[in-house]
Amino acid sequence: MIAIKDLVNAPERFVSGHRSCAGCGFPMIVRTILAACKKPVVACAATGCLEVVSTIYPFTSWNIPFIHSAFENSAATMTGVVHAYKALKKKGKIKKDAKFVVFAGDGGTYDIGLQALSGALERNEEFVYVCYDNGAYMNTGIQRSSATPKGAYTTTTPAGKLEFRKDLAKIAIAHEIDYVATASPNNFMDLALKAEKAFSTKGSSVLIVLSPCPLGWGSKTAQSIKIAKLAVETNFWPLYEYEKKRYALNFNPDKRKNIKEFLETQTRFKQLLLPENKKVLAKIQKNIDEKFDELKKLCGEK
Amino acid sequence: MKSVMSGAQSASYAMMQINPDVVSSFPITPQTDIMKEYAIYVRDKKVDTEFLLMESEHSALSALVGASSSGARAMTATSSAGLAYMFEILGVASGHRLPIVMNIVNRALSGPINIHCDHSDSMACRDSGWIQLYCEDAQEVYDQTLIGLRLAEKMSIPAMIMQDGFICSHCLQNLEVLPDKIAKKFIGDFKPKYSLLDFKKCVTAGPLQLQDYYFETKKQLSLEMKNVFSEYEKISKKYFSLAKRKYSIIEEYKSKDAEFIIVALSSVCGLIKDCVDELRGKGINAGLLRIKMFRPFPYSAVSKALKNAKKIVVLDRSESFGADAPLACEIKNSVPEKIVNGCIYGLGGRDILKSNVMDLFNSMIKNKKIERFINSR
Numbered sequence: 001m002i003a004i005k006d007l008v009n010a011p012e013r014f015v016s017g018h019r020s021c022a023g024c025g026f027p028m029i030v031r032t033i034l035a036a037c038k039k040p041v042v043a044c045a046a047t048g049c050l051e052v053v054s055t056i057y058p059f060t061s062w063n064i065p066f067i068h069s070a071f072e073n074s075a076a077t078m079t080g081v082v083h084a085y086k087a088l089k090k091k092g093k094i095k096k097d098a099k100f101v102v103f104a105g106d107g108g109t110y111d112i113g114l115q116a117l118s119g120a121l122e123r124n125e126e127f128v129y130v131c132y133d134n135g136a137y138m139n140t141g142i143q144r145s146s147a148t149p150k151g152a153y154t155t156t157t158p159a160g161k162l163e164f165r166k167d168l169a170k171i172a173i174a175h176e177i178d179y180v181a182t183a184s185p186n187n188f189m190d191l192a193l194k195a196e197k198a199f200s201t202k203g204s205s206v207l208i209v210l211s212p213c214p215l216g217w218g219s220k221t222a223q224s225i226k227i228a229k230l231a232v233e234t235n236f237w238p239l240y241e242y243e244k245k246r247y248a249l250n251f252n253p254d255k256r257k258n259i260k261e262f263l264e265t266q267t268r269f270k271q272l273l274l275p276e277n278k279k280v281l282a283k284i285q286k287n288i289d290e291k292f293d294e295l296k297k298l299c300g301e302k
Numbered sequence: 303m304k305s306v307m308s309g310a311q312s313a314s315y316a317m318m319q320i321n322p323d324v325v326s327s328f329p330i331t332p333q334t335d336i337m338k339e340y341a342i343y344v345r346d347k348k349v350d351t352e353f354l355l356m357e358s359e360h361s362a363l364s365a366l367v368g369a370s371s372s373g374a375r376a377m378t379a380t381s382s383a384g385l386a387y388m389f390e391i392l393g394v395a396s397g398h399r400l401p402i403v404m405n406i407v408n409r410a411l412s413g414p415i416n417i418h419c420d421h422s423d424s425m426a427c428r429d430s431g432w433i434q435l436y437c438e439d440a441q442e443v444y445d446q447t448l449i450g451l452r453l454a455e456k457m458s459i460p461a462m463i464m465q466d467g468f469i470c471s472h473c474l475q476n477l478e479v480l481p482d483k484i485a486k487k488f489i490g491d492f493k494p495k496y497s498l499l500d501f502k503k504c505v506t507a508g509p510l511q512l513q514d515y516y517f518e519t520k521k522q523l524s525l526e527m528k529n530v531f532s533e534y535e536k537i538s539k540k541y542f543s544l545a546k547r548k549y550s551i552i553e554e555y556k557s558k559d560a561e562f563i564i565v566a567l568s569s570v571c572g573l574i575k576d577c578v579d580e581l582r583g584k585g586i587n588a589g590l591l592r593i594k595m596f597r598p599f600p601y602s603a604v605s606k607a608l609k610n611a612k613k614i615v616v617l618d619r620s621e622s623f624g625a626d627a628p629l630a631c632e633i634k635n636s637v638p639e640k641i642v643n644g645c646i647y648g649l650g651g652r653d654i655l656k657s658n659v660m661d662l663f664n665s666m667i668k669n670k671k672i673e674r675f676i677n678s679r
Contacts, residue, residue, distance in 0.1 A: 040501045042372075042498055044368070055506050055509035055510050056509070056510050057510060057515050065498040065501065065505060065507075066504075067371050067498055067506075069368070069391070070390055070394060072360070073360060073361060073364035073367075075361075076360070076361035077367055078368055079361070079368065080324060080365030080367060080368025081369065081371070081499075083369060084323060084499065085372060086352055087323035087350075087351070087374055088323060088372070088373065088499065090350060091350075094499055098501070115357060115358060115361070116357070116358075116364070118357065122357070123355075
């Protein structure tokens, strides 16, 4: 099992100099996940903030082989990389064992990339798929995605999003792959351990990681980890895993915090906290509690 | 080696001999026959390809972008809506200079939906930075698939090999194929310049290029396209030494001294050759110029080939609504515009009859008005 010292001593595979915003979640997520893989690894990213800030030609933040092709096709692009590896290994042209990981945002996963992801999971392709989920199309300037939480302001939902989020983990699990987990950068050891498990899974595995976005969320840059922690403690972002048909809850608060504590940290939820939206707020709290109860049942917890 | 194959089978046979590292596929009529055949080669272990059955054409080409970037020889095939769906990734493949080779079985684009032949699919992709070769028959599909692969790899530019849906793809024809050993020797090994799987020399493929570099990347591709003609000539010479079949970027059929010339692509040229023979029998200077390479477009070869023409009819099997159709456009760029008449034929698989072609020649000879739409109501 991976330990903190392994993470500290791991070679830097995603290096500084990239242009992500202060307080952005994904540099921590990407570094932690790559540090948890001991073998040579190839990364692929969907079009989005991560790819844009890290590969501005002629510079790159990737100290490992990296490919970006388009927005909706990262799972398909990686399918080709993995099978090229298999073909060339079969022919003795490659000797080393290698691992493969995709990073895509929620837009490139829940929406436009869902077909390619579903195809790859159904074929059980040998790679780890990481969705860094900040709950909107942040790269194009904060537009609603199907991962945007109900009530959140985006530039295309100026009055707040009407619908609840899509449940990506459920969709991934429905493909009957061996490993699906949620994670949050506030608990980096949990994230690293899950990444380690994902890399050692035979076939596809999916990690869905909350990725704080100060610009899109209207939050303070220094508060990103604190807000991620609140997301977990309010059960807005439960930490759980699905491993070979068994569910496990990784964090079960003695008393969950009120969702208001999470919402208050971000201006995107400002209007939800107005007195006239009390009912909507109650619905959101109810939805969180119901979903958590359902999850506890699946995990065999009380 | 004599054989009987359809155009789809001959494409698949060439692919079998190439034995690419990765082949991806998604079914669409009339391309499906290529992949059905290939699946049997995979089952019978005639190839050791990683054969990917993707969930869409978009993903099929995306997977090849990943595979080719990883140093693998990568091929696929598609038609119509499938090619349209790949459109976004066509530019990625050529922009990243990946020598992917794709057989296209030409079929009309929707809507209305139609499964039969026209060239609206591949013509819509003519500016995507791919080499485009149009074939008349199954023999040529086989030969050009082998030649196209070598050309693509030599130039680091992807290539499409076109054949007419059903007319070529589904009709059995006599043809000659190379023995496996000779075909494989002709194709040679693929030695990529860069590979994602080279962990000693890590590359970042598909970076963001803004105002300061994007232009130069596209300019390099544009300039390199000009070298395709001479490279094609070299490769086809080598091919001729093995197969005794000569290929060039254009075919001049009795057109060198011709005054009345039809210019066209693909399978309709068989019919036109028939008409030319008949007219020549009557002492009329008729000819055909068949364009085999449409991208890059061989302007100087075409203008030389048409220098004696008094009248030219260009047959396009796709329309550019409200403008000159693609082939007519290029011919008007090669010779004085006033001698060129652009005609549209065969959209959605509509037949073109011998009488239609004879009418076109007669109209040229008698200096009569030529209708734009052939055999249409």
